[in-house]
Amino acid sequence: MKTVIGALISASIFAYSLASGNSPSTNKIAKDGLPAPDLSANYTYEAHNLPDHYKTPELLDEFNEPKSNPLTNAGASLGRVLFYDKRLSINNTTSCASCHIQANNFSDPVRQSKGFNGRLTSLHSMSLTNIRYFKSGHGFWTERVDSLEKQALRPIIDQTEMGTQDIPELLKELENTGFYPELFERAFGTAEITPARIGFALTQFERSLVSSTSKFDKALQADKMEDVLTKEEILGYALFGGAPIQVLERNNLANLPSMGCNQCHQTAAMVLVGGKTNNGINGGYGQFKVPSLRNIEVSAPYMHDGRFPTLLRVIEHYMENIEDGPDTDNRLRINNDPTQQFERFRRSSEEQDAIIAFLKTLTDKEFLTDPKFSDPFNWPKADSK
Ligand code: HEC
Ligand code: HEC
Structure with a gap:
């Protein structure tokens, strides 16, 4: 009797494995x-x-x-x-x-x-x-x-x-x-x-x-960005810098001074072309690599020492806390001029929210959950199919 049940069970496991396309001899222990x-x-x-x-x-x-x-x-x-x-x-x-x-x-x-x-x-x-x-x-x-x-x-x-x-x-x-x-x-x-x-x-x-399947990617591929991005996100893009001039003109933002974030967070990949620099932290000492801003919403805390817990703290840093030091990047100064002082970008809380809304368009759920990047030691549950 026992063997009949055993045979039935293994036959059904075998049939299940065939149906789900897995090899029947999937061994979870090496x-x-x-x-x-x-x-x-x-x-x-x-x-x-x-x-x-x-x-x-x-x-x-x-x-x-x-x-x-x-x-x-x-x-x-x-x-x-x-x-x-x-x-x-x-x-x-x-x-x-x-x-x-x-x-x-x-x-x-x-x-x-x-x-x-x-x-x-x-x-x-x-x-x-x-x-x-x-x-x-x-x-x-x-x-x-x-x-x-x-x-x-x-x-x-x-x-x-x-x-x-x-x-x-x-x-x-x-x-x-x-x-x-x-x-x-x-x-x-x-x-x-x-x-x-x-x-x-x-x-x-x-x-x-x-990462290439975020809302931002869809906006870059659309005929009109406005079809994909909200008004707030477009405002945030304008403040970040680098938005196409036609988009700015269509949204009456062509005269809005940007914060020039795109000078160091460049291209669609959101990376710093040319290596490391100092963004006015650490007393202006030391140069640091700039990881891509893609999916920045989910990689808090921020900076090399994780000093900022939220994106709002990051924006506040660029608005008012840039520190002068031997390595501080001149792109943070007025007109990028080494003899000028740092830009003090005072922005309304509405504008701060808009930059954060724009940064969140870089979140790519498909990438963050893509099975090909996931843990292969984490076997799918048998009953999940
Ligand atoms: C205990 C935590 C920890 C583990 C485990 C770990 N890392 Fe890291 N990884 C870090 C930290 C912290 C940094 C930044 C360190 C620094 O700059 O001094 C880093 C930096 C890196 C970087 C540099 C990224 C860049 O843009 O320059 C790479 C690549 C990397 N890790 C890959 C790996 C790989 C591959 C493994 C496994 C073999 C691994 N890490 C294991 C914490 C870890
Ligand atoms: C002069 C170049 C420069 C400019 C301009 C600049 N950044 Fe950065 N940014 C950096 C550098 C360098 C780092 C890494 C610093 C560190 O880790 O010490 C960084 C880090 C960041 C991080 C954290 C990344 C991480 O993985 O922890 C965010 C978020 C960020 N910047 C957003 C912005 C925004 C928003 C603006 C515009 C308001 C901006 N940046 C303008 C150079 C710049």
Whole structure:
């Protein structure tokens, strides 16, 4: 009797698996006894379908992919698994995604992130969105690492982030999972697992993180932006700077002085072309990389040290708290003139709200929930289909 029921159950599981398109032998535990990833879906990471506003000469020039590490679907798929795999930390508790969370724009909602041993990072976790559009390819707030490929290995041996993982030990650990050798073979032609290949795959996954399906993208693609953006959002765009002149004229905003945010948060990718600078914080000392403002609504707190909890605090900073120092950018001065004082952009609370409304048009729900960027160790629930 027992065996009949058993046979019925396994027959129905088999039928269910066929119906849902999954292989019947989906194993959630790997050979090493730790979680295995769900590899049943084949996702496309190569960015063939980016909208035209991402294909401008300026942005093509910022693209930091080296010839030695072109983005492929197999490479980024491997990178995704590594990115979410806690095996990369010394005590199997922390993955890259512990501090770079998809729903939070691949940043972390806390000011300082917790590492593998509960110790805190000194700076705020950086958003990884649109990281491919930083020509120098340098990594970290101070750009102290000279390539993203090298950068990707740093957290693994960082004493705060993931522990001083012994690399030969880690390579053995990955081999013993059973599933990694095949993923490396698909990505790089042979099953060999090397530190360089780990760095390459992680970086390919990072470079696939392009946000191009927000309300702002739809506005850039529309015949008339007003068909997509509200009056308040258009006002915010005018204040941010960089809105097309026809849009400004149609909305009687052509004479409104903008706050020139677009001088440093440039192009449709919302990145600083040409590297790092100081925006009048830290006493004007030090230059910092500027992560893309894409999805900025969900990556609070803001700045390298996470000093501002809200976008309103950020706007207030640019309105009245710019600090003068050796590194403060002259683009913050009146007419960008080094001999002039800083612009004191007094804006009504209505206008402050409008800039924030505009910044929120950069939120891209599709990107923030896209399964191809999600945790492969998080298996879909059997009853969710
Ligand atoms: C404990 C939290 C934590 C973990 C784990 C972590 N990071 Fe980070 N990450 C940060 C912080 C904080 C920064 C900014 C550090 C700085 O500038 O000093 C950062 C910066 C970065 C940057 C630089 C972004 C840029 O635009 O320059 C990249 C890339 C990155 N991390 C990738 C990864 C990868 C890949 C992993 C896993 C191998 C990982 N991180 C694990 C917290 C973390
Ligand atoms: C002179 C260049 C410059 C101008 C002009 C400028 N910014 Fe920035 N912005 C920066 C830099 C540099 C950073 C990163 C600073 C840091 O982390 O220390 C930054 C960071 C930000 C951040 C936080 C990003 C993050 O990931 O934490 C927001 C939001 C922001 N700026 C919005 C604006 C707005 C809105 C305006 C216009 C009112 C503006 N910026 C004008 C240079 C500039």
